[in-house]
Every structure is written in C-alpha cells, then in structure tokens.
Amino acid sequence: MTTMYDVIVIGGGPAGINAAIAAGRQQMKTLIIERYGFLGGMSTAALVYPWMTFHNSQGDQVIKGIAQEIVERLMEHGGSPGHLRDTIGFVYSVTPYHPEIYKVLAFEMLREANVDVLLHSYVDEVETDGDRIQSVSVTGKSGRRKLTAKVFIDSSGDADVAYLAGAPTVKGRESDNRTQPLTMKFRMRSVDTEKIKAYIKAHPEHFYEKTLVDRLDELPLTAVQGFYPQWEAANLPINRDQVLFFIGPEKDEVLVNMSRVQGYDGTKTEDLTLGEYEGRKQVLMIAEFLQKHIPGFEQASISNVGTQIGIRETRRIIGQYTLTKDDVVHARKFDDVIAKSGYPIDIHDPTKKGLQVAFVSGDGTFDIPYRCLVPQKISNLLAAGRCISTTHEAFATTRLTPSAMATGQAAGTAAALAIREGISPGEVNINVLQDQLRKDNVVL
Incomplete structure (x- = not known):
C-alpha cells in the first residue's frame, strides 16, 4: 500500500463502499479506510436491516446503479x-440481506475495482493548507501513517473528516442540537412467523394502520409494527410506543x-459508552417481553446483538x-440531481x-x-451518506441506506x-456527471 492516492474514502459503510467502487471503476487510485475489521458500516456493525427502500410509494424503482448491482450479486x-413488499405498508419495499455475505461481497467488489482496503484503521487528524486537505493521519x-490524496470523500457517517478539516458542520435538530435516539x-x-401472521390476521386493529393484512396469504411476511396492547400493558422503561x-x-x-436510547451524543466517547450499556440492558428487557407476551416468540432466543449501538444522527456538513x-x-x-429517493421523513x-x-x-x-x-470552505472534499447537507427533518429520509448508497x-x-x-469537485460540470451516472444505470 502506498501513501499517495487519487481518492481516499473515509468510512467503509454502504456510502463509502459505493463511492470507492465508483472511483475505482473510473481508474482512480483509490483507498477506503474503515475502523472495524469488516465493511458494511451500520448495516453490519449495528445490524441495520433490511435496506429501505429502493422504490417510491407507487412502486417505481428510483435507486439503482451500484446499489442495485450489489443486491443482484x-x-x-x-x-x-431481492426487493420484497413491506408488509407494514410504511414503504413500498424492503430488501433483506445476509450481513456476512454482504461483508465479503463488498470486499470482493472493491478489489475488482482495484481499490485498496485498509481495515482496523481510524482517521484522527486532518492536515489542511488553505482550502485544501493535504493529508489524513490514520491510527x-x-x-x-499519513496518507495523501487529490480528493477525499467523507462517508464516516459523522462528518468526522469535514469537522477535523474545519468545514462548517451542524449537529442534530436546529433548535437544540438534540439528535435522534440511538x-x-x-x-x-x-421464531414462529406463521403464528405471528395468524395473529395479525385475527387482530388487525393491533397493528399499524397500513399493514397489508389482506395480502398476507400471498406475500411473505417481511415486517411487523404494532402489538400495541401488549406493549402498553408491559409498561417497560423504554420510551417508545410499539x-x-x-x-x-x-x-x-x-x-x-x-430499543430507544435517548439523550446521548454519538460524537462523544463518554456518551457512547453509557449508551452501549443502556442499549444492551434494553435488549435483555425486550427479549424477555417478546418471549412472554408476543405470539410466536415462546421458543425464541437472542442469537446476535449489534457490535455497536446504532447511530441515527450526529453531524452533517453545511453544503x-x-x-x-x-x-x-x-x-x-433539482437541475443538479444526482440521486433520488422515495423514503418518507421518519x-x-x-x-x-x-x-x-x-x-x-x-x-x-x-x-x-x-x-x-x-x-463549504474545503475544496477537495465531498460528503456521502448520512453526513450530506440537509436539515434535521430532511435528514430523516436521506439517512436511509439506499439513499446513502446512491x-x-x-x-x-x-x-x-x-x-x-x-x-x-465543486467545479464539476453537472451535465457530464449526470451523463456518467446515467451510463452507470443511476435513475435521475
């Protein structure tokens, strides 16, 4: 591995993986850096599952490109x-995937694109000269070691590189900087999913109003939201309603x-430490509740807990x-559209x-x-994934994995x-960029 690159991507989640593949396929000498010993970001480290959604509410697929290629492979x-109907009815489709297969496939696709992969590595310093990043230091x-590139892509999820470089960022909602819960x-x-399905059909009033109850005989059960009476009766010390x-x-x-872990800042180590503890306590409470009170869970047991707590929201760039x-x-x-989405604000x-x-x-x-x-202010940096420039409200849709991939x-x-x-990057001809994205099967 050299220390000089055309493109360095920081963060090996879905956004970073797709960014590095795209740059590599354009014959750029590219490096992707990831702090864990595997790729996938929140999809694998925090068990964010399934991917939601590649379609709009009318059933048109609006996210394709490398994201769709990953699904097909x-x-x-x-x-x-592949893409299945969301039986909750909240969105049109969900895309289940096996995280261990995704970890390996992502690595293989990066190698096919001649991308260097550096795992177990954490960017902790950014050196700038004027409005340009000169290098990032990786521990x-x-x-x-110090690594240099012509262009850097911040797909850290937390805008770490932008923040360290001095680019303007914002955290959480505008009124008080509070973030969505961990x-x-x-x-x-x-888990006996047939028993769950039978209960939904017998008690549709206990579930989300858009649940596809009338189609459960023809569709695979993909998602369940509700069991409102059981959850309310349990009165667990978890601040959610379903x-x-x-x-x-x-x-x-x-x-x-x-689980819902509120009041912690995902950019503060002390808060993350407390959040991990509280989150794992909630897991044990929820599992016991499900086993005792939810039909189909009588024989169920915990098989896997996230490597880390899931982070919905931290910093975003001001773009x-x-x-x-x-x-x-x-x-x-927008005239400069580079991706579309059909996911609602959530x-x-x-x-x-x-x-x-x-x-x-x-x-x-x-x-x-x-x-x-x-x-703003840093000319050779781009953001991708969770840390692009949005308000707190708009972020609640762009944070979803398919949008991050796009x-x-x-x-x-x-x-x-x-x-x-x-x-x-800010001077790129948008028509040329859009033409290339269309060639690569991106919907614009």
Missing part, C-alpha cells in the same frame, strides 16, 4: 431474496428494532445547498415516544442535489471527474 450468492495496530438492534431465532421487527435473513429469525423538509414532502426536482423523536412522519407527495420521489455533497456512487464518480479535469 447478493441474490446470486444466496444473500438476498491502527501498525501505528500512525438503538441497539438484535436478532432472535426459533413493537417493531423484521423477518430474516433466516425463516425463523427476526431483527428487533425496539452548497441544504435539503429541506419542503423539498422532500413536495417531491422537489423522525424518531429525540426526547419523546413517537415518530414524526411526513410522506412524499406528487410522484412520490424527491431529488438529492449534487450541491448537498459539496461542503450519494456514495455520485461522490465517487464526481471525484474521478474532478481529478481527470484538474478541477475541484
């Missing part, structure tokens, strides 16, 4: 059934998304444009029990403009075009 390896078992996700095996779990990847397995709630709910279109309240939801109107699809990837591909492609033209 997972299917070839038995690692995903790992081998000690510290969640410790976990899996249980030996049971929520997703089926898979095995037939007798569910991913439980129910050349900030995507807003109005942009999302009014299905706004805010887990920082202090209260419920969710704040706002659906996309019109054709059910909103645009993400390229300017949201371009930070902005990652756009960032990697833009970085390559900028290097080839000898310009900064």
Whole structure:
C-alpha cells in the first residue's frame, strides 16, 4: 500500500463502499479506510436491516446503479431474496440481506475495482493548507501513517473528516442540537412467523394502520409494527410506543428494532459508552417481553446483538445547498440531481415516544442535489451518506441506506471527474456527471 492516492474514502459503510467502487471503476487510485475489521458500516456493525427502500410509494424503482448491482450479486450468492413488499405498508419495499455475505461481497467488489482496503484503521487528524486537505493521519495496530490524496470523500457517517478539516458542520435538530435516539438492534431465532401472521390476521386493529393484512396469504411476511396492547400493558422503561421487527435473513429469525436510547451524543466517547450499556440492558428487557407476551416468540432466543449501538444522527456538513423538509414532502426536482429517493421523513423523536412522519407527495420521489455533497470552505472534499447537507427533518429520509448508497456512487464518480479535469469537485460540470451516472444505470 502506498501513501499517495487519487481518492481516499473515509468510512467503509454502504456510502463509502459505493463511492470507492465508483472511483475505482473510473481508474482512480483509490483507498477506503474503515475502523472495524469488516465493511458494511451500520448495516453490519449495528445490524441495520433490511435496506429501505429502493422504490417510491407507487412502486417505481428510483435507486439503482451500484446499489442495485450489489443486491443482484447478493441474490446470486444466496444473500438476498431481492426487493420484497413491506408488509407494514410504511414503504413500498424492503430488501433483506445476509450481513456476512454482504461483508465479503463488498470486499470482493472493491478489489475488482482495484481499490485498496485498509481495515482496523481510524482517521484522527486532518492536515489542511488553505482550502485544501493535504493529508489524513490514520491510527491502527501498525501505528500512525499519513496518507495523501487529490480528493477525499467523507462517508464516516459523522462528518468526522469535514469537522477535523474545519468545514462548517451542524449537529442534530436546529433548535437544540438534540439528535435522534440511538438503538441497539438484535436478532432472535426459533421464531414462529406463521403464528405471528395468524395473529395479525385475527387482530388487525393491533397493528399499524397500513399493514397489508389482506395480502398476507400471498406475500411473505417481511415486517411487523404494532402489538400495541401488549406493549402498553408491559409498561417497560423504554420510551417508545410499539413493537417493531423484521423477518430474516433466516425463516425463523427476526431483527428487533425496539430499543430507544435517548439523550446521548454519538460524537462523544463518554456518551457512547453509557449508551452501549443502556442499549444492551434494553435488549435483555425486550427479549424477555417478546418471549412472554408476543405470539410466536415462546421458543425464541437472542442469537446476535449489534457490535455497536446504532447511530441515527450526529453531524452533517453545511453544503452548497441544504435539503429541506419542503423539498422532500413536495417531491422537489433539482437541475443538479444526482440521486433520488422515495423514503418518507421518519423522525424518531429525540426526547419523546413517537415518530414524526411526513410522506412524499406528487410522484412520490424527491431529488438529492449534487450541491448537498459539496461542503463549504474545503475544496477537495465531498460528503456521502448520512453526513450530506440537509436539515434535521430532511435528514430523516436521506439517512436511509439506499439513499446513502446512491450519494456514495455520485461522490465517487464526481471525484474521478474532478481529478481527470484538474478541477475541484465543486467545479464539476453537472451535465457530464449526470451523463456518467446515467451510463452507470443511476435513475435521475
């Protein structure tokens, strides 16, 4: 491994993986840096499952490109059934996947694109000269090393590189900087999903109002939201109002998304430490509740808990444009669109029990403009994934994995075009970038 690159991607989650693949396929000498010993980010380290959603509410697939290629290759390896209907009815589709197969596939696709991969490594210092990043310093078992690149892509999820470089960032909601809660996700095996399905059909009033109850005989059960009476009666000290779990990847397995750890800052080590403890305590409480009170869980047991607690929200860049709630709910279109999404605004309240939801109107699809990837003050940096430029409300849709994959591909492609033209990423011709993305099967 050398120390000089065309493109360095910091963060090996879905956004970073797709950014590095895109840059590598454009013949850029590319490095991706990841702090864990595996790739996948929150999808693998925090068990964020399934991927939601590649479609808009009308069933049109609006996210393709490298993201769709990953799904298809997972299917070839038995690692995903592809896109399935969301039986909760909250979104059109969910995409189950096997995290261990995804970890290996991501590594293989990066190698195919001639991308260098550096795991067990953490960027802890950024050196700048004027408005440019000169180098990043990486700490790992081998000690510290300094790495240079022409363009850097921050896909850390927390805008770590932008923050260290001095680019303007914002954290959480604008009024008080509070962030959406942390969640410790976990899996249980030996779950009788047929028993769950039978209960839903017998008691539809106990579940989310859009649940596809009338289609459960023809569709595989993918997701469950409700069991409201059982949850209310249990009165557990967890500040949420419903049971929520997703089926898979095995037939007798569910991913439980129910813990709610509020009041902690995901950019502070002390808060993360306390959050990990509280999250794991909640896992044990929730598992016992499910075993005792939810039909189908009588013989179930915990099979896997996240390597780390899931982080929904921390820092975001302040970019050349900030995507807003109005942009999302009014299905706004932009001349510099580089990705689309159909996922609604879905805010887990920082202090209260419920969710704040706002659906996309019109054709059910909103645009993400390229300017949201371009930070202020630092000219050779792009953002991708969770840390692009949005308001707190708009962030509650762009944070989802398929959107992160799409902005990652756009960032990697833009970085390559900028290097080839000898310009900064902010000066990239948007028409040329869009043409390349369309060639790569991105929906614009």
